[in-house]
Amino acid sequence: MVLTQFLVLGALMFSIGVFGLLSRRNAVTILLSVELMLAAVNINLVAFEAFWNTAAAHGQIFAIFVITIAAAEVGIGLAIILLVFRNRASGNIDELDLMRW
Amino acid sequence: MNLDYHALAPELVVAATILVVLTLDVVLPRSRKYWTAFAAVLGLAIAALPLLTLAFDDGPQSRSMMGGGYVVDEFALVLKAVFIVGGYLVLLMSVSFIESDRYYQGEYYLLMITSILGSLVMASSRDLITLFVGLELVTGPLFLLAGWRKGDSRSNEAALKFFILGVLSTAILLYGMSFLYGLTGSVTFEGIRQAAPALADSGAFRLAVLFTIVGFGFKVTAVPFHFWAPDTYQGAPTPVTAYLSVGSKTAGFVGLMLLCYQALPAVTEIWGPTLWILAALSMTLGNLTALRQDNVVRLLAYSSIAQGGFILVPFAAAAVSNDPEVIQEAASAIIVYVIIYAFMNLGAFGVVIAGARRTGSVEIDDWAGMWRYSPRVAVLGAVFFFSLAGIPPLAGWYAKFVMFLSILRPDNVWTTALAVIAAVNAVIALVYYARIGKTMWMDPVPEGIEPKADSRPLVGSLALALGITALFVGAAGVFPYEFAGVFADLAKTVTGGI
Amino acid sequence: MAWFESVGLSLTVFLPAAGALALFALPKAQENAQKLLALVVTGLTAVLAVGVAANFDYGRSERFQFEVTESWIPAIGARYHIGVDGISLPLLVLSAVVTLLAVIYSWDHWEEPRNVRGFLALMLLLATGMNGTFVALDLVLFFIFFELVLLPMYFMIGIWGDSSKRRIPVLGRTVTMRLYAAIKFFIFTLFGSAFMLLGFLALYFRSGDFLPANTFDIPALIALGAENAFGSGTFAFLVFGAMFLGFAVKVPMWPFHTWLPDAHTAAPTVGSVLLAAILLKLGSYAFLRISIPILPEMAREWAPFIGLLAVIGIIYGSLACLAQTDVKRLIAFSSVGHMGFVMLGIATMTDVGFNASLIGMVAHGLITGLLFFLAGSMHHRYHTREIARLGGNQKLMPWMGGILAFTAMASLGLPGLAGFWGEFMSLLGAYRPLAGLSSSQFQTYMVIGAIGTVLTAGYMLWMLQRVNLGEPKAEWADRSFHDVETTEWLAWAPLIVAIVVIGVYPQVILGSTTDAVVNLARTAFGG
């Protein structure tokens, strides 16, 4: 069955994204990992849409929204990372511990 | 597709305000930028008007649009009112704070009302897509606002932490939502509701529900999804923190309520225990951790985590019962708590702003003996902190009261256990709230805190915001029904799906 | 006087709160105007309370009078329901009058950091809470008023209290007394009332099984209790236990009493007076108003346990008094013993016992209130409360010494003064407890309680001997002291008179309470 394979792909991508998020120290890489997770979501959505195949095409609409918003988020994220980089000359998130009591 | 413009008027006004602020920001010279603040405040005030006309309109109780995906009913109206009033108060608090800062004012207001617009959208959303869009509209600007003090490393750090965890939660939420849609074949809550009972035993479905809840758990700072909150609260500009702890958190609860009551009322066995656990963890860990805080903002962060736990309690009550009355009462309790919490927590942050203006510090010890040099701030501090503690006759008691009422109504051992946990936590919470009271009122003024003659802690708009919140906290404590209960009664229509 | 019937009681409750707000309309510097306002407000409140008493129909004191019931929080069925019956009336009058006396005394007794306006405002708020608790006939309303007293008292102790340091044994930390006492009082009481609230809510839900709608209404719940609607199962047990925690902490019963000596010792004089005279009564009153009539079967089951704690309190409090070196702390501990008698009376579950507890409450309010006034005034003059440093007070200040001796005598239960009746009647009740309770057990309590009276006499006389008698210590010998001053006379004379009047003619109190408690015992336990 085709759906399952897509879902497995999505799950794998999601997991890779999670792993990347947890294991990478560079902020940009982390951002990429998140994108990977969002991409996994999109694969799911589109696959399900194909599975249900309704006229409303909700899955695809959803996916488009996700893509749009993901783009916006990346914009925001890069802006913040840039800010941090400018103030600290480092993109390593492990160095962010000013508020550690 | 028919749009009911009357129903959409608040959103439209706010959207227009965004444009006006943007335009003003572009055209006005730097010295006149304060007009952007004025426009934002005014715009929000105007947005409240159509809420009133809608509330008193004799037309349909529920105005549905976009194929049922966007609904303006009593629940939406009440929550929109909360968002608008809360946002309005935050803006009032922001004015002096932002003015005294050296950063660019215009975009602050722009981002803030954009976030408010997102919360308005959420209150009306009745499908996954709108909900998601609204949620992101709330959160996106906040990432930027948290980092608004661009030159301040703490602020940067706050923003980055918030952002990374925020997108992580978004991803998890979306992953859950994709399965919700995939398994039910519908993105509307209506459709999910109808398909859900058949799927109740499906592992994938449970996973979907859980991931969605985790996404909202991030917004409502439920333990263990709260880690970002203390650092972000501490690092962000205080008015933003106030908004985070009230506006954005309320938006999270709105999402949870819609999900639980509109989309998934049939599968309480999945989300009930989950929220039970989250509630218990949030209350207990939030309170215990707050005991050790020396920074007022950080303390308020943990306090707000614990308060979030209290708000989650009624969800657990609804989960063990099929009695519509119980479920409605739980919904009502959540809304009452949210309303009262919004006012008292905003008030508390207002006091933090005022106190920081006066002493230049948010370390609790630096506030010692404040009543000697700023008695009004000290009085207000006592009012809000003891209201958060739930001491009658300040409004907080009623929030806790209805919370207990809702959790005890189902005669069930699990809910009763949660009630006892909540009771113990209510007592633990007293310790740190009372500690602030103690410090401000009973400790001697520390050396080095000289009265600054020029810095009046309560300036115009901040005083107004504190006045409004204090009045509300006092009045709602004595007349809780008129000031909070009646709205909750209206808004419990959110359980209509049951 | 129809208007008085309808608003008199509400005015009694809320006038002080209005006064507290009005105080802030006065400029900070005008202390005399502030004092005058507080005096007028508490004076009016006292007049209103006495007016309520004067218009009270004693022929049917078992019924609620001056009843007002208005919609309040419809969402939860809580109503603004107030009224007085014979049980609450004396306590209401006591509360209103003692507050007035406290304001009079405050006229020229201020503790640092002065702030007249703040102190008076807290006192007035406290008055609203106290008066309100005694008239509330709705559990939610009761809860609100019950808790309302906390904050003012917390701030009173914490701000104006005793700043001396004390080392906490075992933990080894040194604490400032007022801060330690304030937070201890606060947390302790709230800990109890959190559980009390759970109990109230449980009653609320269970009431729906018998009534068309759930209710917080006390008379309605009492009517259910009379039919023993809540039974004697686990539910009733837990509910009674939860409320017991809340009330017992407030009384305070042994072993929940340890906040009391600290709070009393640390509080400013007026705070101690109000704490002793009124606040301690809220808990024992709540037993009579709520626990017993609503859960009579459970009350019967818990009675031996309550009685046990009560007699332990009597003996323990008295013995602890013998070990005190601080006058105020001694008086504070004496409250533990005296409230033990009050609770013993309640534990007998008889009308005589209930009466004993009520007259005991009033008497303890008057007597211990006066003792704290005296301790405060002596501290004012000697700047110490160390018993070992005092002595010969009678010689230095004959009137002060005389009043102290008088009050000590009243406190040790001298017949003919107010303190005796409560002790005597609770022992009387313990001899013949409610049918179904073990007579021999309660008679043992009676004997232990009677031994307690001896110990009470012992510590009081010993205190008198060391403080009042003998030659003044060298450090005071050549000092001159102001004997009792005008405001002190004004504040104390009514208490002295009341102690004698109640001592000679206890019907002053019992005339109001007897029918009510007889009815209470009868409806709760039948027969």
Place this chain on the structure above:
Amino acid sequence: MVNVSLPLVLAATDGAELSSGGFFAATAWIMLLLPFVAFLAIILVGKRLKGLGAELAIGAMGINLVWASVLLVQNMLEGIYREVGLTIAEIGTLGITDQNLSFELGFVVDGLSIMMYWVVAFVGFLVFLYAHGYMKGDVRVPWFFASLSLFAGSMLVLVGAPNLIQLIIGWEGVGLASYLLIGHYWEHKPNSDAAVKAFMTNKVADVGLILGTILIGPSLGSFRFSALNQAAANHSESLEGVAVVGGLLLFFGAMGKSAQFPLHVWLPDAMAGPTPVSALMHAATMVTAGIYLMARTFPLYQEMATDARAIMLPIAVITLFVLGFLALVADDLKRVLAFSTVSQLGYMMAAVAAGGYTAGLFHLFTHAFFKALLFLGAGSVIHAVHSNNMSDMGGLRKSMPVTFWTFVVGAVSLAGVIPLAGFWSKDEILATLGHEGYTLFMWVAILGAFVTAFYMTRAVSLTFLGTYKGTGHPHESPPVMTGPLVALAIPSVVAGLFNIPGVTWGPIGNFTEWVGHRVVPMGDYHPKSIEWDLAAYGLIAAGAGILLGWRLFAPDAATQTARDRLRIPVLYPLLHKGYYIDDLYMKGVVNPIKGPVARAVDWVNAYVIDTVINGVGALTARIGELVYGRFDQQGIDLVLNATAGGTGWAGGRLRLLQSGKVRQYAAGFVVGALLLVIALVIVI
């Protein structure tokens, strides 16, 4: 607020032939109140009066004496019974009746109370007069007379009490007055110690009185003596269970006030008060309250609680005999008299306990006169020589003739020499003991009479005979003091005549009849004629005592002193220490309670209960710290490491160990979600 209707209860006068007494009986309450009025007036204005308040006290007592005398005469002529009560409290039903139990205040006018009124008023009036002279120049005269008035009022309230409640009020009222007056010179610790001791001893005994009242009152449904006596006379079922225990409890109360063994310890110390106080309270009136209580409730013991006698009588006899010896070794003249009082109270108690209502009361009556006389005489001496100790006296016969002769009259009367008052009353006690079959106790009592005579002779000899051993030149006291001595000497001589067995004095009858005017008949034994054999034994004992005393102590000063200083081993310390009873109380009970026990309780408070409380607080704070530090800020590291290790994410492992904060948070986030998934998807 107040129940303003004042229901006056007029009890039925059951003794059918008794009159209700007319005006003076109806207004007897004035007598009860007057001293209180004087008390208040003296406190308020006493300082400003010429006589410093003494005139108010004396005036009030004078009026009372008139009142009491009129009543006395009326009672002699016709017999009076009137009982009036005002309900002061309705206290509830105890669930046993439909009627509220009530407390009442009021007064009873009957044979017994009239006799007591008169004794109190008569002795009181004389002592007040005497004190006016004795206390001249004292530090606080107004307070002294105020306290005396308070005492007189309380005593009248006590003896006029128609019920147990009022009796308790009066009872503790006189106790308070006693405390105040014993501690009159409270600047010195021994005096205040004595005052506290008196109060405390009585308080211990009062427990008995109070518990007795509690046992009897609810059983009867009334606290009235009339109800109690009637019930006892009718052998009512309501008293069945409580008569003996209740009776013994009341007796325990009486033991305190009437200084019965072993609660007598306070009375000798009570001599720390000014001498008039000792005369009035600690000899004539207050200490007889216990006897009075036994007499008031006599039918209870006579009819129902007869078993109680097995305990009462031995105690009374121990008191009269064993404690009498203590007077032998005392050097303080007042202490001699105090021990004598204790012993005489033993006689009275023995009589009442044996069923001799009249005999006990009659001894109370005569003893009031001669013991007050002796104390006032002693006061007169002390006033003159400024010392209480007989070793500072001697030879005062010449310089103080009036005091001497009146003292001798008192001593002889006390010793029981015919025809003085003491003889007749003591003889009647012996007769009662004998008649009721307590032969052994009778003989002990006769031996006691020997001891009495002996120590009184010793006291007279050491004080008045021989040569003066003190300093200064003692003079006879002023008339205001000697007057009362003479006035008391007269009844000390003649009072006995009113109750010579078988003799009735025409229309006024005799003492037996007077005190027999009660609501129910007392049913006690009255000898119909003088029992000469008993009288002879008594006289022989008295004579032997006097003779021995005379032989030992009458000679010249040197021998006198030497003999008195003879310290017989074992016996002397034993007596001197009062059989070590005081030490037992102080070292065995009072000090441990005041010291270790009280401190232990305080320790428990601070170290146990408070530690638990503070510990919970500290523990919560510590948990907070742990949660914050270990979980919230660090703990995720541990979880991450564990997860990494467990799932073999080898690549990430090293880096995870150095994990920074943001990723910790993210990890916490993910781990939390995973745990939820495990819990809710996989487990459930």
